[in-house]
Amino acid sequence: MADLKGILVVGELGKEGLASITRELLGVARELLDVAEGEVNLMLIGEDVSSYAEEGIAFGADKVYVVNDVSAQEFPCDFYTHAVDQFCRKAGISLCLMGHTDLGRELAPRAAARLRGCICMDCVEIRSDVKEKEFVQLRPVFGGKAMAETASQRGVIQIVTVRHKSMSGFVHRSDRRGDIIDWSDQLQKGPVRTRLIERKTEEQEGVNIENAPIIVAGGGGIGGKEGFELIRELGRLLKGAVGASRVPVDEGWVHHNIEIGQTGKIVSPDIYVAVAISGATQHITGILGSKCIVAVNKDPDANIFKVSDVGVVADYKELLPYVIEHLRGASK
Amino acid sequence: MEIIVLVKEVLDPDLPPSKFSVDTKNNRVIPPEGIPPVISPYDAVAIEAALRIKEEAGGRITVVSLGNPSAEAVVRKALAMGADAGIVVSDPSFDLEDSYLAAHILTQTIRKIGKYDLILCGRQAVDWDRGVTGPIMAEYLAVPVATLARAIKVSDRSVRVERVLADGHETLEMDLPAIITVSNEFGQARIPSAWGVIKAVKEEIPVWSAKDIGAEDAQNKDNPGEGRLRRLYIPSYERKCEFLTGERPEELAAALVKKIYSRETASP
Numbered sequence: 001m002a003d004l005k006g007i008l009v010v011g012e013l014g015k016e017g018l019a020s021i022t023r024e025l026l027g028v029a030r031e032l033l034d035v036a037e038g039e040v041n042l043m044l045i046g047e048d049v050s051s052y053a054e055e056g057i058a059f060g061a062d063k064v065y066v067v068n069d070v071s072a073q074e075f076p077c078d079f080y081t082h083a084v085d086q087f088c089r090k091a092g093i094s095l096c097l098m099g100h101t102d103l104g105r106e107l108a109p110r111a112a113a114r115l116r117g118c119i120c121m122d123c124v125e126i127r128s129d130v131k132e133k134e135f136v137q138l139r140p141v142f143g144g145k146a147m148a149e150t151a152s153q154r155g156v157i158q159i160v161t162v163r164h165k166s167m168s169g170f171v172h173r174s175d176r177r178g179d180i181i182d183w184s185d186q187l188q189k190g191p192v193r194t195r196l197i198e199r200k201t202e203e204q205e206g207v208n209i210e211n212a213p214i215i216v217a218g219g220g221g222i223g224g225k226e227g228f229e230l231i232r233e234l235g236r237l238l239k240g241a242v243g244a245s246r247v248p249v250d251e252g253w254v255h256h257n258i259e260i261g262q263t264g265k266i267v268s269p270d271i272y273v274a275v276a277i278s279g280a281t282q283h284i285t286g287i288l289g290s291k292c293i294v295a296v297n298k299d300p301d302a303n304i305f306k307v308s309d310v311g312v313v314a315d316y317k318e319l320l321p322y323v324i325e326h327l328r329g330a331s332k
Numbered sequence: 333m334e335i336i337v338l339v340k341e342v343l344d345p346d347l348p349p350s351k352f353s354v355d356t357k358n359n360r361v362i363p364p365e366g367i368p369p370v371i372s373p374y375d376a377v378a379i380e381a382a383l384r385i386k387e388e389a390g391g392r393i394t395v396v397s398l399g400n401p402s403a404e405a406v407v408r409k410a411l412a413m414g415a416d417a418g419i420v421v422s423d424p425s426f427d428l429e430d431s432y433l434a435a436h437i438l439t440q441t442i443r444k445i446g447k448y449d450l451i452l453c454g455r456q457a458v459d460w461d462r463g464v465t466g467p468i469m470a471e472y473l474a475v476p477v478a479t480l481a482r483a484i485k486v487s488d489r490s491v492r493v494e495r496v497l498a499d500g501h502e503t504l505e506m507d508l509p510a511i512i513t514v515s516n517e518f519g520q521a522r523i524p525s526a527w528g529v530i531k532a533v534k535e536e537i538p539v540w541s542a543k544d545i546g547a548e549d550a551q552n553k554d555n556p557g558e559g560r561l562r563r564l565y566i567p568s569y570e571r572k573c574e575f576l577t578g579e580r581p582e583e584l585a586a587a588l589v590k591k592i593y594s595r596e597t598a599s600p
């Protein structure tokens with residue numbers, strides 16, 4: 001099979017420049033060049049994306065390919081699938097990295113199918129095995145109950161989505177040099193089949209959960225909407241964000257955009273306070289990056305205590321009013 | 333409206349971690365004794381979606397499961413919920429661990445079924461948590477795809493899908509036929525009625541082999557799949573938990589606040 005070289009990072013944009021996942025990917029890409037050889041390429045697609053290219057270089061890209069095209073917004077995944085497919089074929093890419101994001105979840109399998117590549121979803125670690133000349137990915141499976149380590153195949157492009165926050169980014173270096181290549185005219189458009197009608201942001205309550213240093217989360221044991229008021233009050237006093245496990249979301253006590261875990265947000269705050277959460281693996285898998293996990297549960301045998309640093313065995317209804325009182329006193 | 337729903341038989345995801353074990357030598361999950369496999373929960377939601385579409389627009393629902401012959405049970409469950417027909421695809425030559433390959437085999441199955449307007453999948457099968465089958469099939473079949481649906485509205489020749497995003501939602505429109513993967517936000521799957529269960533027991537469920545669908549070469553096809561599984565193991569996330577002590581809730585609360593403050597100042 002063909003000799004494949006180099007890495008492609010599929011870039012995404014956040015509110016202020018490159019999305020943090022893209023920076024993380026550029027960071028890990030640089031560490032994989034011993035097996036990937038070649039260069040780190042970053043692809044940016046959208047309306048007027050050229051302005052972000054310099055930032056891409058500072059964060060680790062050797063070459064930034066920009067595709068300025070408004071229609072990318074109209075047919076998001078179709079557009080990206082063509083672009084990634086075409087670029088990887090032309091450049092003979094050995095590893096294509098993207099975030100396990102709204103885009104990556106759909107783009108990765110589609111691009112893989114077109115390129116007949118190896119596919120690996122939601123990886124939390126990727127490293128190179130220099131001896132075997134392969135990439136090794138680690139990913140949670142069975143809802144976080146097990147970990148699977150897979151290896152790439154030589155001569156076959158590897159397409160990988162990476163879980164947010166599982167890797168640290170490259171240190172921003174404004175003196176890094178690289179090339180910016182406008183690829184807008186080179187891209188041949190393929191068929192578009194899915195049209196975007198509208199996109200709506202649903203504001204998260206309170207502090208944004210993904211970057212909050214403190215998160216207070218409630219679980220099924222909270223029992224209802226009223227109970228969640230205590231969680232919110234605690235969150236406010238600690239200047240933290242409010243989160244939830246799956247049960248409060250399914251029960252309709254809170255909006256689904258604050259769900260934490262495998263199917264919700266992946267968080268890594270300094271302090272994670274889990275109130276009346278049992279500690280199912282699907283939840284735990286989303287909070288492992290937390291520096292300190294504090295659990296409040298009335299059941300001393302609850303699984304959550306096994307993964308916690310600090311535990312309080314108590315009924316939250318009795319405990320939290322006093323905690324709130326203390327915090328109010330302290331903030332005066 | 334011809335609707336095909338793909339359902340997979342999986343290890344019960346609610347299995348407590350203590351019952352979950354791995355044969356680390358052969359990199360396989362050891363099926364726990366006495367705990368039967370279940371339909372992957374998102375696939376049950378996909379059936380629910382199909383039933384609601386049928387209630388609104390009319391049509392016929394065919395359920396397909398690729399797996400061991402035991403997959404008949406999840407197909408029967410779908411029939412009990414209200415699906416019209418079921419097919420099991422099973423062959424000793426299939427490597428069932430590789431969902432990339434599954435997408436190929438399921439695509440062959442769809443081609444044999446022939447006519448369809450919609451294919452519904454779960455957002456991911458909860459064993460290997462990949463979520464790739466629907467999008468890969470869309471490429472193989474050259475039809476549009478939308479993932480993570482929480483609402484689906486079909487009209488004459490097109491379908492509108494509300495797709496869950498991390499921070500909101502988007503509405504997509506596609507021409508039929510199309511593939512949609514369904515997320516839990518769609519709603520709860522219905523419980524089969526007693527009558528539904530009785531009817532489902534009597535239903536004939538054909539089993540299609542590799543030969544029946546022209547997938548004899550599936551194993552050797554240019555299908556790199558997920559790569560080589562080097563290791564499968566149960567991770568340990570255990571931390572040493574310091575339990576706070578106190579007789580009364582007031583004391584516990586005071587200790588907790590102190591602890592949180594000390595951690596807060598300790599963190600960079």
Ligand SMILES: Cc1cc2nc3c(=O)[nH]c(=O)nc-3n(C[C@H](O)[C@H](O)[C@H](O)COP(=O)(O)OP(=O)(O)OC[C@H]3O[C@@H](n4cnc5c(N)ncnc54)[C@H](O)[C@@H]3O)c2cc1C
Nearest residue numbers: 219220221245246261262263276278280282283298315316
């Ligand atoms: C495919 C799949 C994906 C999933 N994804 C996610 C996910 O992303 N995130 C997620 O969170 N879950 C997810 N789940 C669900 C997960 O398996 C658990 O069902 C869920 O996390 C349980 O939520 P819980 O612990 O808050 O509630 P419960 O299981 O109801 O536990 C409640 C806890 O509260 C305690 N409690 C009760 N009353 C009180 C009280 N008064 N004071 C103190 N403690 C009390 C109880 O002792 C118990 O430990 C998923 C499941 C599946 C099958």
Ligand SMILES: Nc1ncnc2c1ncn2[C@@H]1O[C@H](COP(=O)(O)O)[C@@H](O)[C@H]1O
Nearest residue numbers: 338339398453454456457462463464465
């Ligand atoms: N063996 C199978 N039989 C039937 N449907 C499947 C099978 N494998 C995957 N699917 C469908 O594809 C979805 C995603 O699976 P996966 O890509 O394995 O996470 C599942 O929710 C099912 O709808």
